[in-house]
Amino acid sequence: MGRYLIRRLLQFIPVFFGATFLIFVMVWAIPGDPIRALAGDRFLPEQVRQELRDRYHLDDPLPVQYGKYMGGVFQGDFGDDFRGRPVTDLLAQRLPITVRLALLAFGFEVVLGIVAGILAGVRRGGFMDNLVLVSTLVVIAIPIFVLGFLAQLVMGVKFGWFPVSGVQRGLYSYLLPAMVLGSVSLAYIARLTRTSLIENLRADYVRTATAKGLSRRRVVGIHTFRNSMIPVVTFLAIDLGSLMGGAIITETIFNIPGLGRAVFEGVQRQEGTVVVGIVTFLVVVYMVANLLVDVLYAVLDPRIRYE
């Protein structure tokens, strides 16, 4: 197990550099002059412009820029945005908002998704099964921005149950965006749980559990459930990673100042440091989440051993 962990951590290195370099290249490949865009219609003296270009190393060749940037990252310096604010400050300010949103969405999709999947799977072809299959299909088929605006319109404007946008009302204002954000994954989780449960209910060990004189509840809830969760957990972890990556669309629709919107604004302003800084951070979060899942896997399924 120890050796496995070390190997996995070593694998982080190429993934980390590869991913950050690609993002770096892509941001710098965006056409246009970011400094000119920053100034807008106002006049910018050539001297100031050159000062800014020097400050952000914009005239260096790409590999040099990348090298300088990475050198900073390893000293905890993710660079500054064009307003001179350190990206780390931006991260510290935006991250809690995204984490709050992501965890709410995650809790929502995990609890409802698994419950719906089990209710559907235990009675295959029954009412609940059909209900879950049809409703999840609808959710998967509708683009998230349609779903977002629809939720905003119906639940926010028409019925007034939830704040329409912003985060002024604390945790409560995160509920509706979290539901929208988690809805598609909820549908996948429900379907995955259902399929996995149905498959496992056919297994020999389920017949043994029944022959032991256990109640149906125990046969499904203890014996089959644990086995059925193995594929679901994989999905959950990857999904948690992407939820942390911020929900660009959802955060924009609901006007939530999280990481997703920060990335979006960064791309618009061609603020390389902001985009690369945040994405670099997210790459690390994603990799750690993935590692945790693989370790959790062995806890769920004792047949898996890491050497």
Next chain:
Amino acid sequence: MATTLSRDAVAGRPVDPAAPLLAVEDLRVEFRIDAGTVRAVNGLSYTLGRGETVAILGESGSGKSVGAQAVMGIIDSPPGFVTGGSVRFRGVELLDLPEAERRRVRGNRMAMIFQDALTALNPVFPVGWQIAEMFRIHRGLPRKAAGEKAIELMERVKIPSARVRAGSYPHEFSGGMRQRVMIAMALSLDPEILIADEPTTALDVTVQAQIMSLLAELQQQTGMGLILITHDLGVVAEVADQVVVMYAGREVEKGPSLPVYHRPAHPYTLGLMDSLPRRDVHTERLRPIKGSPPDLLAIPPGCAFRPRCPYGREICAREEPPLAAVTSDRISACHFWEEVSRERAGA
């Protein structure tokens, strides 16, 4: 092992002291699937006494396992339905019991072991936990006491260093040891009946013998009745008191195992014997039964075995053979059983 609980009632109903341990009568099971209705068991009857062994013999698809699962009450329904007959456990009709009461019989008064212990045990729980679960659920023992009981049982079925092994998972055991775990689990609550569904088929020959002798030893100690489902005639002759031979869901021959073994009165039983290597009869080569078992969705009229039967005649295609009494305690479902049983008259 002494029985501590009163065993004079089954699910709250008083037992009939004169009744046999288990009496199965005219049991019928069918599966209703999209393609039609499969009559998997079509009239199965036998009785089992204390300390006795009944072998149910047949090929795959003959209904032998389904019949046993119906006795246990673990048929998936739908698609499976017990459509007729009776299963009386010490005189108490099990088929009429509500599921909650039937469950108290299962695992507790009658238990079952399966062919492949690797898939039959839950892969994600330690074996000790799986055995202990019987005591926790049926007897309400606390976790720790149940765990101790599980270790005792593992010692009883001769698993070395049971205390350590109780924490291991099924895939960490050899095939024979896994089947011992299965047996320990089945015998944990001292059931009066054990149903063994091909308990040795997945095992090496030497391990097969060990498991069979372990079962025999445990049967001797506890006096439980054993229903042995098998396709192995050799095993039948060695351990069974009675044998029921099944074909396409019907019983085709039934009686005390040695007479049936030595002088079959049904061409199917005879065919099973000839397809086995034997030491006492010199044959140049084995003679397998030609053809394959019928499609249970389309069983031909008359005798189901006719298409494969060397004795088959015109009447066989028309009339389903009645159960004929070969001797006072043997029956055969063949129009020409007398002719068949002369085959081995000199053997």
